Amino acid sequence: MPAAGPTARLRRLGIEACQQPVAYLRGDSAVCKSEGFGSRSRLELWHGGRCVTATLNVLLHGAGLALLEPDEIGLSEAAWRALGAADGAALRLRHAAPPPSFSAVRGKIHGRPFGADAAARIVGDVAAGRYADIELAALVAACSGQRLDAAETAALSSAMVDAGQRLRWDAPVVADKHCVGGLPGNRTTLLVVPIVAACGVLIPKTSSRAITSPAGTADTMETLAPVALDLPALRRVLEREGGCVAWGGTMALSPVDDMLIRVERPLGLDSDGLMVASILSKKVAAGATHVLIDMPVGRTAKVRSPEEAGALARRLSAVARHFGLKLAVQLTDGAQPVGRGIGPALEARDVLAVLRGEPGAPDDLRRRALLLAGGVLELAGRAAPGAGLALAAATLAGGAAWTKFQAICAAQGGMREPPRARYTRAVCAAHAGTVVAVDNRVLARVARLAGAPGAPAAGLEFHAPLGTPVAVGQPLLTLHAESPGELAYALAYAESQDNLVTIAASA
Amino acid sequence: MPAAGPTARLRRLGIEACQQPVAYLRGDSAVCKSEGFGSRSRLELWHGGRCVTATLNVLLHGAGLALLEPDEIGLSEAAWRALGAADGAALRLRHAAPPPSFSAVRGKIHGRPFGADAAARIVGDVAAGRYADIELAALVAACSGQRLDAAETAALSSAMVDAGQRLRWDAPVVADKHCVGGLPGNRTTLLVVPIVAACGVLIPKTSSRAITSPAGTADTMETLAPVALDLPALRRVLEREGGCVAWGGTMALSPVDDMLIRVERPLGLDSDGLMVASILSKKVAAGATHVLIDMPVGRTAKVRSPEEAGALARRLSAVARHFGLKLAVQLTDGAQPVGRGIGPALEARDVLAVLRGEPGAPDDLRRRALLLAGGVLELAGRAAPGAGLALAAATLAGGAAWTKFQAICAAQGGMREPPRARYTRAVCAAHAGTVVAVDNRVLARVARLAGAPGAPAAGLEFHAPLGTPVAVGQPLLTLHAESPGELAYALAYAESQDNLVTIAASA
Structure with a gap:
């Protein structure tokens, strides 16, 4: 904490500013004037030993100006959470220097690979919240599109592990599985974990929330049980049941990954190198020793061709070796969604149907889950x-x-019952024929526009897998939404997309 | 304007949110709930025929919540300026779709060049304010580091010209000059323009404000005369005097360039391709026919080597030919700053000294300006x-x-007198010897930290050009600042930098 410098009294403003730490100062305040804080400044706010770097918004006149007294500093919710101080606390302020490690990002953008030292400094600065969103966006862009080599990926992975907590388990074999994603409805984790755990293999599964998909495993699980477990709670679940499906975010395993995701998601960008670092840093931090990777391959999946799959598998294996991790990759069919539901609660219903052996439970989901669970059981010995x-x-x-x-x-x-959406609406076939192609990406976007994963009940049910014969007016999918606005928005988008479901006229 | 959809009453909040359009809604408002607007949403706000895309901040509780009535929408200053509507006006709201052209940016990040059509769509979306800052940052990163080829650069340049106003002059020869920058204090434009105009050649110079430097030509000129001229005013000045030094921003010549600069500046990123597109789109839009480019080359200048200079000159010439522009490149020495002052007012003083022929006027600035003015006069015939x-x-x-x-x-x-800073402080030599190297970038950063160009009087005076013999304690530079905070910040940074000025002990 700086020993000297200007201070201001904290005031929590109750403003959610896109999860960004934002600080508000009056433009006419002494601190703004004497320090030269302007509307483009980044500030360090200190309280006790804690520091948060925030973007400064300046209150100039009107209702905004009246928000604060001249000696106060207002905090957005993210800034307030990061600092953990109460209203009226004296915060020490100073200009935040640009994160020193950003010069390595700039170098990377100009074609110079970064070494282990730079990777550690970048990850350290990101973990400390020193990167503004535009800096995170530039970092993600610099690392996307095959731009990270194996050494950079391993260096980033190690740095990400070091930046967070690391779990250790008193067992020789700790299993884990991961799907590289891109396939809507592919919610096999909720089946693999209980199967593997029931067979006596430890599987402390921590999952993310959705990245670019309408539901992450953690989002789906959360409609069935709490997932925001802290470390002691996680340990208790594991000791009792040998398996869990928890959200990784609470445990601060590889927290940097979560910060990158916050920018990757709206940009729709992902990078092989960042993806490998993201996956393996979380597996290593979670204490896994044996990891099975589910890699769906399909024209509209995240991995589009066997060649891409091979390259990604090699990268994963190389970095896994770096950590002494046993890793196997299972290629799966990525041509269409898995199961019927897309969206947290709708996917949870599919999972329940399979677990309960209900007639009509989605057989494709069941078969995939068994294949993967079998793979984990073999990998784990x-x-x-x-x-x-x-x-x-x-x-x-x-x-x-x-x-x-x-x-x-x-x-x-x-355990709890997944919620149901208030509004539903079918999207129907405009002409008759047979379903010959499905665009996973468009389908995922429709589900997101309907509100998933923010609204857990939102998303869609998919009725038209490949080969389905359809008549005019037959529902291809049913939208689920929690608000009429989102329903209308998703519907308009779905109806504007020719390649959502491709129907070939029967011969 | 959408024919239907939810509305809310406008309320200007007087908050400057980093020049970004931000909209504020109460989380408990009907419109937030019914439309599913969340804290990560981008919204389109419509009024009359005008539309602005804004980032949504949600007011959850406390003083923030009390800012608005449930049926109101608050606007940040940038959003309010873009919409041009009064308090109480009914705005129509809807979800903003991600800018359609961003998929071409994503493609570029993944290594696929974009064509003329995509370039036009990208520039159109940026011009319409549809890119969020993180999207702009990803675009800049995607284009930085030699990643744009000649065809992409020409396509971007054309699209940038088309997105703004284009001036036409009733003269066969319209001269212009441009410095690719990176050299602090290189304020030759303010000398070249009056020399060329006095010789009867039309030179309607529009300049930018600072990008990554402590002062742009427009910033420096502004300490001497108004620069924010609209088009009729610019025409009057030109008709009367045959020359001007105006800020290009007011005239909306290539407005997209200004929007990119807003992100390039804090990121410290620049791209050859974007730079060429930026320079030439502005020259074409300003109606120039003959353009001289000043290209300082030096280890710590923007262009670091003769090879880089050659590549950039070839790129400039190729794109100039595309527009039928006559272009010449003058390489100049980029080893150290030009003149004494760095920062708007301090540079203006150097210019005045040269123009008035004062004894002690910086001779290096005078000689460079004459070289360039001579080049323009020859190029223009x-x-x-x-x-x-x-x-x-x-x-x-x-x-x-x-x-x-x-x-x-x-x-x-x-005409007016440049301001003087309230606070000054010398940075002195720690040991004796001869100045053998100067880091332009560090020097520029010191001047920026001191407050330039935001505070026009801020910056530094540089007393130690290459070859200067210095004694211990002799001032190497004098910091100028408008606030003690900035003075201290700049001083701390300057004193922490070993390579600011390199002094070799005399033999």
């Missing part, structure tokens, strides 16, 4: 090579997985 | 090849340039 699938299938069919899932939900804080 | 320098020197020495400069200032709205 619980099943002999070739025998994993049968063991997984028996565990699901016999009800052990459903029992385990309920026990995990109970241990995480109590 | 006013002087025979090889005879430009002598004509320029005679025009300056005879007082015609000083007379013309005063006339231009008077025509632009009246």
Whole structure:
């Protein structure tokens, strides 16, 4: 904390400024004038040993000016949370220098790879909140599109692990699985975890919320049980049940990854290198020793071709070796969504149907989950090579997985029923024929526009998998939304997209 | 304007939110709930035929919530300016879709060049304010570091010209000059314009404010005369005096360039392609036919080597040909600052000293300006090849340039005296010897930290050009600031930089 410098009294303003730390000062205040704080400044705010870097907004006149007394500094919700101080506390202020590590990002943009030292400094500055959103956006752009090499990726991964908590488990084998994403409805984790745990293999699964998809595993699980577990709670669940599906964010495992995601999501950008660093840093931080990667490959999936899949698998394996992690990659079909629901609650319903063995449960979701669970069981040495699938299938069919899932939900804080959306509306076929193509990306966007994952009940049900014969006016999908505005917005977008579902006239 | 949809009453809040359009809604308002507007939304606000895309901040509780009535929408200053509506006006709101052209930026990040059509759509969306700052940052990062080819650069340049006003002059030869920057204190334009105009060549110079430097030409000129001229005023000045030094921003020549600069500046990023597009789109839009480019080359200048200079000159020439522009490039020495002052008012004083022929006027500034003015006079056909320098020197020495400069200032709205800073402080040599190197970038940063160009009187005076013998304690530079905070900040930074001025012990 700086020993000297201007101070101002904290005032929580109750403004949510896009999750960014924002500080508000009156333009006519002594501190603004004497320090030369202007409307483009970045400020460091100190209280006790804590510091947050905030963007300064200046109150010039009118209702805005009346928000604060001249000796006060207002905080947005994110700034207030980061600082953890009460109204009236004296904050010490100073100009925030641009993050020193950004020169390495600038170098990277100009084609110069960064080394381990620079990676650690970048991650350290991001973790400390010193990067403004435009700096994060430039970092993400610099790393996107195959621009990180293996050494940079490993360096970033290590730095990300070091920047957060690291869990250690008293077991020789700690299993984990991860899907590289891009396939709507692919919610196999909620099936793999109870199957694997029911077979006695430790699987402390921490998941993210949605990145660019309408639902992350954590979002879907949250409609069934609490996921924001702290570390002691996570340990209790694991000790009792041998498995969990928790949100990684609470535990500050690789917190930098979550900060990058906040920018990657609206930009719709992702980078092989950042993705590998993101995945493996979280697995290492979560204490995993054996990791199975589900990699859906399809023209509109995140990984579009076997060649891309091969390159990504090699990158993952190389960085896994760097950490001494046993890793296997399972390529899966990425041509269309999995299951029926897209969106947190709708996907949760699919999962429940499979776990309960309901007639009409989505068979594609069931088969994928068994394939992956079998893979994890083999990788973890619980099943002999070739025998994993049968063991997984028996565990699901016999009800052990459903029992385990309920026990995990109970241990995480109590099982609950996924919500239902207030507004629904069908999107129907304009002509008859057979479904020959589905655009996963457009479908995911429709579900996001309908409100997923922010509104957990929102999203869509998909009725038209490849090969489905459709008649004119037959519903292709049903939109679910929590507000008429979002329903209308999603509908307008869906109806404007020719390639959402491609129907070929029957011969 | 959308025919239907929710509305809210405008309320100007008087908040300057980093020049970004921000809209404020109560989280408990009907419009927020029914439309699913969340804290990460981008909104389109419509009034009459005008539209602004704004980032939404949500008022949740406390003083923030009390800012608005439930049926009101608050606007930041930038949003209010863009919309031009009065308090109480009914604004129509809707979700803003991500700018459609951003997919071409994403493609570029992934290595796919964009064509003329995509360039036009990108520039159109940026001009319409549809890009959020993080999207602008990703665009700048995608284009930085030699990533734009000649075709992309020409396409961007054309699109930038088309997005703004274009001036036409009733003269066969319209001269212009431009410095690619990176050299503190290089304020030759204020000398070249009066010399060239005094020789009867039309030179309607529009300049930018500072990008990454402590002063742009417009910032410096503004300490001597008004520069924010609208088009009729500019025409009057030109008709009367044959030359001007105006700020290009008012005239909306290539407005997209100004929007990119707002992000390039804090990121400290620049791109050859964007720079060429920026320079030439403004020259074409200003109606120039003959353009001389001053390109300082030096280890810490923007252009670091003759190879870089050659590549940039070729790119400039190629795109100039695309527009039918006659262009010449003059390489100049970029090893150290030009003149004594760095910062708007301090540089203006150097210019005045040269124009008035004061004893002690900075000779390096005078010689550079004459070289460039001579080049313009030759390029424009006013002087025979090889005879430009002598004509320029005679025009300056005879007082015609000083007379013309005063006339231009008077025509632009009246000449004035540059301000002086309230606080000054010397930075002194720690050991004796001879100055053997100067880091222009560090020097520029010191001047910026002292407050330039926001505070026009701020910056520094540089006393230690290459070859200067210095004694211990001899001032190397004098900081000028308008606030003690900035003075201290600049001083701390200057004293922490070993390579600001390199002094070799005398043998």
